[in-house]
Amino acid sequence: MGTNWESIAKKIEEKEKAVVLRSRGKIPYTAKNHVFDDRSARKDICWWTNGFYGGMLWQLYHSTGEEIFEKEARVIEEKLDTALLDYNGMDHDAGFRWLPTSVAAYRLFKNPESKNRGLLAAEILAGRFNPNGNFIRAWNDWGDGRDTTGWAIIDCMMNLPILYWASDELNDPRFKAIAMLHADTAAKNFIREDGSIRHIVGFDPATGEYLRDYGGQGYGEGSSWTRGQAWGLYGFTLSYLHTREQRYLDTAIKIADRFAGRIPEDGLIPVDFDQPAEPAYKDSTAAAIAACGFLTLADCVSDGRKYLGAAEKMLSALDDKDCDYDPSHDELLTRCTAAYHDAEHEFPIIYGDYYYIEAIWKLTGRELFIW
Ligand code: GLY
Numbered sequence: 001m002g003t004n005w006e007s008i009a010k011k012i013e014e015k016e017k018a019v020v021l022r023s024r025g026k027i028p029y030t031a032k033n034h035v036f037d038d039r040s041a042r043k044d045i046c047w048w049t050n051g052f053y054g055g056m057l058w059q060l061y062h063s064t065g066e067e068i069f070e071k072e073a074r075v076i077e078e079k080l081d082t083a084l085l086d087y088n089g090m091d092h093d094a095g096f097r098w099l100p101t102s103v104a105a106y107r108l109f110k111n112p113e114s115k116n117r118g119l120l121a122a123e124i125l126a127g128r129f130n131p132n133g134n135f136i137r138a139w140n141d142w143g144d145g146r147d148t149t150g151w152a153i154i155d156c157m158m159n160l161p162i163l164y165w166a167s168d169e170l171n172d173p174r175f176k177a178i179a180m181l182h183a184d185t186a187a188k189n190f191i192r193e194d195g196s197i198r199h200i201v202g203f204d205p206a207t208g209e210y211l212r213d214y215g216g217q218g219y220g221e222g223s224s225w226t227r228g229q230a231w232g233l234y235g236f237t238l239s240y241l242h243t244r245e246q247r248y249l250d251t252a253i254k255i256a257d258r259f260a261g262r263i264p265e266d267g268l269i270p271v272d273f274d275q276p277a278e279p280a281y282k283d284s285t286a287a288a289i290a291a292c293g294f295l296t297l298a299d300c301v302s303d304g305r306k307y308l309g310a311a312e313k314m315l316s317a318l319d320d321k322d323c324d325y326d327p328s329h330d331e332l333l334t335r336c337t338a339a340y341h342d343a344e345h346e347f348p349i350i351y352g353d354y355y356y357i358e359a360i361w362k363l364t365g366r367e368l369f370i371w
Contacts, residue, residue, distance in 0.1 A: 003316045005363040009063070011325045012357060016060050018327040020068050027076055028053050031348040034329035045082045046089025048096055052354040054080075055100025055370055058108065059357050062368035077101045077114065084120055091139045094125040095159030100354070100370050103165055107368065115169065122166035125159060126178050133208025134181040138200075150205035153216065154190050154197050154228045156182065157235020161371040164242035176243070183239045187251045190232065195258030196224040196273070197232045217339035223274035225340070226286035229259050234293030238371050240300060252297055259290055260310040267317025271340045281345045283337040284322050287314040288355035295362045315359055323356070332356055 019036075027050050028036035039047045054076040061069035080101060083089050098121035106114040128137045135152040136159070142148070160179040167176035189210055190198045199216030203209060218225025236252035239245070262273045269287040270280065294311035298304025322335050331348030333356055338349065361367040 003312065003319055005315075005360055008319055009360050009364045009366060012332065012360065013060065013064055015325055015327045015332070016056070017064075017066065017068070019330050020057065020060075020072055023330065024072060025075060026053070027079065028330070028350050030350070031329070031331040034324075034326075034331065036330040040076075040079050042082065045079065046086055048091065048093040049349070049351055050076075050080060050083065051097035051100040052351045055104060056350075056354050056357055058100065058104040058370075059354075059361055059366070059368055062108070063361065063366040073101070073105065077105060077117070081117070084117065084124075088140055090124050092125060092128055092136050092153075092156050092159055094121040095162040095371075096351075097121065099162050099165070103162065104368060104370050107370075118162065119166055119169065122162045122175055125162060126166075126175055129178045129182065130203075130205055130208070132206055133203040134185045135201075135203060135208075136178070136182045137205075150203040150211065151200055151214075152182075152185070152203065153200050154186065154235070155231045157186060157239065158231050158371070160235065161238050161242060164239075179239070180243060180245070183236070183248060186232075187236070187247065191251060191255065195254040197229050197255060199225050199228045219272035219275045219340050223272050224262075225272050226269050226283055227271075227289060229255060229273070230286045230289035230293060233259055233290055234296065234371075237293055237297045237300060241296070249300060252293075253301070256294060256297055256307060256310075260294070260306065263310060263313060266321075267313045268321065268335075269314065271337045271345070275340060279345075281337055281340065282322075282335045284318055284333040285336045285349055285352035285355065287318055288333065288352050288359055291315050291359040292355050292362065295359060311359065312363075315356075315363075318356060 023036050026036050026038040027040040029039050029049050030037055039050055054073045057069045057073035098118050102114040102117035130137055136156050138151050138153045139148050163175040163179035167173055189201050198213040199218055200214040202211045204211055215221045233255045236248050240248035268282050271283045291311040291314050294307040298307040322333055324334050333352035335346040336349035336352040337345045
């Protein structure tokens with residue numbers, strides 16, 4: 001018998017009702033001993049993942065109508081104002097932080113405060129565009145000697161939707177134009193001939209010349225960091241959804257076909273498709289994000305069955321082998337990995353939970369469109 005997505009969705013809703021009640025005021029990144037941490041203090045408020053728990057709460061509010069989810073999502077949105085005012089804390093992850101929080105709230109309630117925050121985040125992201133190379137600069141320097149002025153990363157494809165949204169809201173093509181210039185640069189410079197993707201590309205910030213690529217959070221240069229493949233798959237699909245430009249769909253399909261062909265028999269996704277067989281580190285965030293990409297792509301093509309099948313295979317594996325539905329534990333996914341060469345692997349990470357819920361919500365007709 002196939003996986004029962006509806007019963008999974010109900011289990012998640014029940015669990016998250018308990019989680020939200022004991023996590024009031026928190027902005028979690030991970031869980032230790034089954035208890036969420038909290039990144040809402042001033043020193044952590046700019047952390048790039050701080051929009052995902054808010055996004056989970058809006059998805060849960062959308063599906064259940066329970067007020068507690070709305071109340072806590074609004075608390076998080078207000079806390080993030082500190083990050084919006086912090087120049088150094090504002091890297092390119094404006095989309096990851098304000099689409100699942102302020103823009104989600106605005107989609108539901110059309111309230112001017114949330115719209116204002118979303119537009120400010122879009123302005124800041126647009127301000128990171130480098131017209132010499134037509135790319136959005138990823139990060140500010142970290143003070144460790146590395147010059148990141150010319151660095152762009154594949155993850156940014158998921159930040160572009162806040163630019164598409166801003167253009168739509170303001171009836172102003174500037175934001176969309178920047179998003180498309182960046183997407184075109186990414187298609188040309190990040191996607192390899194075989195459909196796999198580089199994580200970081202360094203350009204000369206003054207001339208725009210391609211200088212080199214970096215292994216980033218994957219195994220190494222030339223490898224295929226799975227979360228980066230997933231960001232690219234979902235990101236190009238979203239650029240297609242927002243622009244209807246065939247070239248973005250073609251790119252998404254190329255990435256998707258390469259990814260689908262590398263899903264292991266057991267459906268569990270490694271940290272990098274090119275990592276050594278041992279240690280066999282897993283990254284369930286990559287599975288959940290890619291599943292969202294495959295499900296969205298399936299609706300953009302005339303026969304999406306193979307993409308639906310790829311998503312279902314990974315989601316069934318997560319449900320079966322990697323999900324903690326115990327309402328007394330805060331996390332959902334248990335085996336997420338931030339980067340291959342980190343000391344720690346296979347632990348809960350909030351964006352894994354977010355995208356797992358988004359994928360299950362897509363399959364059960366519950367989704368609030370965020371991106
Ligand atoms: N965007 C950073 C990451 O995927 O870890």
